[in-house]
Amino acid sequence: xxxxxxxxxxxxxxxxxxxxxxxxxxxxxxxxxxxxxxxxxxxxxxxxxxxxxxxxxxxxxxxxxxxxxxxxxxxxxxxxxxxxxxxxxxxxx
Amino acid sequence: xxxxxxxxxxxxxxxxxxxxxxxxxxxxxxxxxxxxxxxxxxxxxxxxxxxxxxxxxxxxxxxxxxxxxxxxxxxxxxxxxxxxxxxxxxxxxxxxxxxxxxxxxxxxxxxxxxxxxxxxxxxxxxxxxxxxxxxxxxxxxxxxxxxxxxxxxxxxxxxxxxxxxxxxxxxxxxxxxxxxxxxxxxxxxxxxxxxxxx
Amino acid sequence: xxxxxxxxxxxxxxxxxxxxxxxxxxxxxxxxxxxxxxxxxxxxxxxxxxxxxxxxxxxxxxxxxxxxxxxxxxxxxxxxxxxxxxxxxxxxxxxxxxxxxxxxxxxxxxxxxxxxxxxxxxxxxxxxxxxxxxxxxxxxxxxxxxxxxxxxxxxxxxxxxxxxxxxxxxxxxxxxxxxxxxxxxxxxxxxxxxxxxxxxxxxxxxxxxxxxxxxxxxxxxxxxxxxxxxxxxxxxxxxxxxxxxxxxxxxxxxxxxxxxxxxxxxxxxxxxxxxxxxxxxxxxxxxxxxxxxxxxxxxxxxxxxxxxxxxxxxxxxxxxxxxxxxxxxxxxxxxxxxxxxxxxxxxxxxxxxxxxxxxxxxxxxxxxxxxxxxxxxxxxxxxxxxxxxxxxxxxxxxxxxxxxxxxxxxxxxxxxxxxxxxxxxxxxxxxxxxxxxxxxxxxxxxxxxxxxxxxxxxxxxxxxxxxxxxxxxxxxxxxxxxxxxxxxxxxxxxxxxxxxxxxxxxxxxxxxxxxxxxxxxxxxxxxxxxxxxxxxxxxxxxxxxxxxxxxxxxxxxxxxxxxxxxxxxxxxxxxxxxxxxxxxxxxxxxxxxxxxxxxxxxxxxxxxxxxxxxxxxxxxxxxxxxxxxxxxxxxxxxxxxxxxxxxxx
Numbered sequence: 001x002x003x004x005x006x007x008x009x010x011x012x013x014x015x016x017x018x019x020x021x022x023x024x025x026x027x028x029x030x031x032x033x034x035x036x037x038x039x040x041x042x043x044x045x046x047x048x049x050x051x052x053x054x055x056x057x058x059x060x061x062x063x064x065x066x067x068x069x070x071x072x073x074x075x076x077x078x079x080x081x082x083x084x085x086x087x088x089x090x091x092x093x
Numbered sequence: 094x095x096x097x098x099x100x101x102x103x104x105x106x107x108x109x110x111x112x113x114x115x116x117x118x119x120x121x122x123x124x125x126x127x128x129x130x131x132x133x134x135x136x137x138x139x140x141x142x143x144x145x146x147x148x149x150x151x152x153x154x155x156x157x158x159x160x161x162x163x164x165x166x167x168x169x170x171x172x173x174x175x176x177x178x179x180x181x182x183x184x185x186x187x188x189x190x191x192x193x194x195x196x197x198x199x200x201x202x203x204x205x206x207x208x209x210x211x212x213x214x215x216x217x218x219x220x221x222x223x224x225x226x227x228x229x230x231x232x233x234x235x236x237x238x239x240x241x242x243x244x245x246x247x248x249x250x251x252x253x254x255x256x257x258x259x260x261x262x263x264x265x266x267x268x269x270x271x272x273x274x275x276x277x278x279x280x281x282x283x284x285x286x287x288x289x290x291x
Numbered sequence: 292x293x294x295x296x297x298x299x300x301x302x303x304x305x306x307x308x309x310x311x312x313x314x315x316x317x318x319x320x321x322x323x324x325x326x327x328x329x330x331x332x333x334x335x336x337x338x339x340x341x342x343x344x345x346x347x348x349x350x351x352x353x354x355x356x357x358x359x360x361x362x363x364x365x366x367x368x369x370x371x372x373x374x375x376x377x378x379x380x381x382x383x384x385x386x387x388x389x390x391x392x393x394x395x396x397x398x399x400x401x402x403x404x405x406x407x408x409x410x411x412x413x414x415x416x417x418x419x420x421x422x423x424x425x426x427x428x429x430x431x432x433x434x435x436x437x438x439x440x441x442x443x444x445x446x447x448x449x450x451x452x453x454x455x456x457x458x459x460x461x462x463x464x465x466x467x468x469x470x471x472x473x474x475x476x477x478x479x480x481x482x483x484x485x486x487x488x489x490x491x492x493x494x495x496x497x498x499x500x501x502x503x504x505x506x507x508x509x510x511x512x513x514x515x516x517x518x519x520x521x522x523x524x525x526x527x528x529x530x531x532x533x534x535x536x537x538x539x540x541x542x543x544x545x546x547x548x549x550x551x552x553x554x555x556x557x558x559x560x561x562x563x564x565x566x567x568x569x570x571x572x573x574x575x576x577x578x579x580x581x582x583x584x585x586x587x588x589x590x591x592x593x594x595x596x597x598x599x600x601x602x603x604x605x606x607x608x609x610x611x612x613x614x615x616x617x618x619x620x621x622x623x624x625x626x627x628x629x630x631x632x633x634x635x636x637x638x639x640x641x642x643x644x645x646x647x648x649x650x651x652x653x654x655x656x657x658x659x660x661x662x663x664x665x666x667x668x669x670x671x672x673x674x675x676x677x678x679x680x681x682x683x684x685x686x687x688x689x690x691x692x693x694x695x696x697x698x699x700x701x702x703x704x705x706x707x708x709x710x711x712x713x714x715x716x717x718x719x720x721x722x723x724x725x726x727x728x729x730x731x732x733x734x735x736x737x738x739x740x741x742x743x744x745x746x747x748x749x750x751x752x753x754x755x756x757x758x759x760x761x762x763x764x765x766x767x768x769x770x771x772x773x774x775x776x777x778x779x780x781x782x783x784x785x786x787x788x789x790x791x792x793x794x795x796x797x798x799x800x801x802x803x804x805x806x807x808x809x810x811x812x813x814x815x816x817x818x819x820x821x822x823x824x825x826x827x828x829x830x831x832x833x834x835x836x837x838x839x840x841x842x843x844x845x846x847x848x849x850x851x852x853x854x855x856x857x858x859x860x861x862x863x864x865x866x867x868x869x870x871x872x873x874x875x876x877x878x879x880x881x882x883x884x885x886x887x888x889x890x891x892x893x894x895x896x897x898x899x900x901x902x903x904x905x906x907x908x909x910x911x912x913x914x915x916x917x918x919x920x921x922x923x924x925x926x927x928x929x930x931x932x933x934x935x936x937x938x939x940x
């Protein structure tokens with residue numbers, strides 16, 4: 001039975017629960033908007049990275065480099081699109 | 094078909110490796126799909142017209158249940174892949190089935206959530222905000238629904254054909270899909286719900 | 292009757308009725324011809340069900356050429372209408388429909404399939420692979436493109452064409468101002484073919500990353516494959532944006548949502564934003580493979596290695612990133628602040644740098660080369676100065692303050708045609724002439740080819756350079772007429788003459804194909820141009836398995852070095868070859884997508900839902916299918932090789 005629950009994945013799960021709990025602080029305590037957003041940004045991206053490495057085994061095969069490049073390239077363009085659009089349509093309109 | 098036994102079953106043929114890399118690239122495209130939805134949501138979030146604002150309609154309880162259920166399902170499917178690599182077919186099927194059941198619970202709660210929005214007057218046509226919200230959540234929900242069918246098909250195939258390079262490959266790719274949906278949900282949870290209720 | 296009423300054309304004219312009759316007659320003729328010559332079986336087994344990248348490439352090619360003529364017909368009608376002031380050839384509504392369909396057809400249904408044709412035909416051969424990574428998905432991509440193209444093209448005889456411009460800006464494209472189903476066609480046809488493009492992107496990237504012949508590292512890939520790779524990377528990250536924007540546009544039109552409306556919080560500018568987040572990278576999706584073709588052609592006919600291989604690659608990688616950072620320059624006048632416009636001005640000008648690097652690399656490749664002025668080379672040499680002018684006017688447009696003067700004028704129209712025609716269209720025609728012998732077994736006639744080039748080049752200059760002047764003088768784009776007092780008449784007449792010359796040029800291509808088919812020699816060997824990269828190392832016509840033995844690569848010009856330095860490309864014993872099975876499912880899925888799209892256009896919910904279920908059933912069946920392909924035995928391979936001209940070199 002024990003071999004079915006490897007320590008790495010159990011730890012990963014516990015850590016993701018902790019991250020969720022930290023993110024929830026934003027809702028249940030009183031803090032400024034920018035501080036709350038900082039917490040959310042950190043917890044969300046750490047959580048995503050955790051899934052990528054621990055659960056999705058992104059780097060395990062010899063295509064690991066291609067896979068990480070794809071995901072990071074996608075993430076960069078995604079961030080540029082989100083913030084660029086917000087700049088155009090909201091912040092500098 | 095040449096099978097390389099030094100690799101885990103899901104990587105053991107050339108075609109399997111192609112499938113896995115191809116699916117990762119597809120996930121790259123999915124990142125942009127959801128990024129576009131988020132862009133629309135953030136832009137339209139404050140444009141509620143005559144309809145309700147985010148803070149007026151969001152409820153923390155169903156969101157929390159959805160988050161915990163989906164996080165757990167991501168964990169169980171990870172264990173499923175681990176069991177598969179140990180060659181434990183029955184354990185793997187159990188973990189995959191658990192995952193799909195959790196997915197079903199998630200979907201049930203999401204349907205409840207949508208009904209709630211409908212009752213408080215936040216329908217698809219109400220405002221730009223509600224349209225963006227429901228499209229973003231709906232796209233994620235549609236992915237989960239598709240995943241439920243797909244996962245069921247894969248469990249049936251593993252049951253019938255055993256753990257072959259083909260079925261192992263499909264199962265692994267399905268696990269990537271499921272984890273990815275979990276990641277998307279984390280962003281929805283953080284930047285739609287928690288930000289909206291802040 | 293009420294039911295049928297919705298399929299009627301809202302704004303008919305004799306020309307449209309004539310087209311209806313023509314379409315009906317051509318369809319009947321095709322069906323009758325296929326039946327008479329008993330070709331249905333051949334069509335089904337050899338083409339409709341094929342997963343062979345070469346045949347799919349040829350189908351893309353034929354579709355692209357057909358669409359070139361459709362879009363060209365639109366163009367000549369527009370130029371004819373504008374040739375004289377206050378002409379009555381077309382009214383405002385028809386003119387709107389025509390410039391809309393011209394844009395969409397040329398970009399989505401002509402240029403895209405043209406580059407996909409070359410990617411399909413060339414990339415697996417250049418990297419020494421037997422097919423693409425997912426042959427069946429490749430077939431599905433084609434049939435989705437085909438379904439989208441057909442859906443878009445029936446719009447003008449069933450229900451009415453889209454008329455809100457190829458950019459379909461809201462609120463003009465919304466229900467209030469575009470009341471016919473035309474814009475529904477736009478949304479759904481582009482959606483369907485866009486999904487196909489995205490799948491091609493994934494397929495090609497995987498192929499190039501994983502299926503290169505042994506020894507071919509990334510920095511030894513031929514330049515066309517590099518350009519195809521970068522273009523496909525851009526496709527993967529750009530097309531999902533279009534998918535989402537089109538879904539939102541569709542729901543706005545069909546389900547009354549408020550994404551891009553002007554009420555209840557909707558934001559019409561969001562559409563423009565999304566459209567160009569996709570639209571600008573799309574420009575580079577088209578131009579990069581064109582650059583790749585020019586690189587192949589220029590180095591072959593200069594008899595030299597491509598100058599600055601590494602800087603070529605670096606500039607393309609840089610372009611792929613920068614192409615996502617410039618989209619605002621399409622709407623500098625939308626009202627965002629000076630900060631935003633300045634940022635995007637700078638990024639836009641920055642993208643001229645890597646492009647300039649490429650121009651100089653081509654020039655240095657030509658330098659001291661033994662240049663052979665073949666038809667493909669003529670296009671490439673014509674491309675360099677003409678495209679540079681297009682680039683320079685692009686930098687003029689990139690200055691956001693000055694853009695207020697150029698915006699929405701003929702100056703802009705002249706600029707992007709100046710970039711796209713010498714950039715993409717010339718490249719496609721050069722590639723067509725260059726690769727024609729590889730896939731059809733005979734050369735296109737050089738003499739006719741050269742006259743085509745001169746007709747197109749002179750026609751192009753006459754047609755578009757006057758627009759720079761009228762544009763600066765204030766002639767607006769998308770206006771169906773102008774008054775005599777504007778003084779635009781003479782220059783517009785020159786444009787019309789140019790457009791007519793181009794039309795003649797395009798007809799000579801058809802004549803060339805016919806003439807060469809009749810008269811060209813079939814005895815051309817496998818390397819008629821004395822070329823440099825791997826696609827010329829196999830037989831002509833290319834056998835189904837591409838290469839009998841997997842080539843061993845040592846340099847980026849593998850075939851040239853094999854010819855000149857005696858490298859052995861094909862070593863080892865013949866082994867049996869594994870190939871994918873044909874399948875009719877992609878074709879059937881394409882047709883279901885067509886029905887689905889059509890049903891959504893007209894809001895016919897029952898067939899829409901049924902066909903959606905049909906699509907998912909096809910996907911489900913695929914999940915359960917056991918498809919292991921088939922093997923070609925050593926004996927069969929050896930026999931084929933013997934038939935095609937001795938042992939493979």
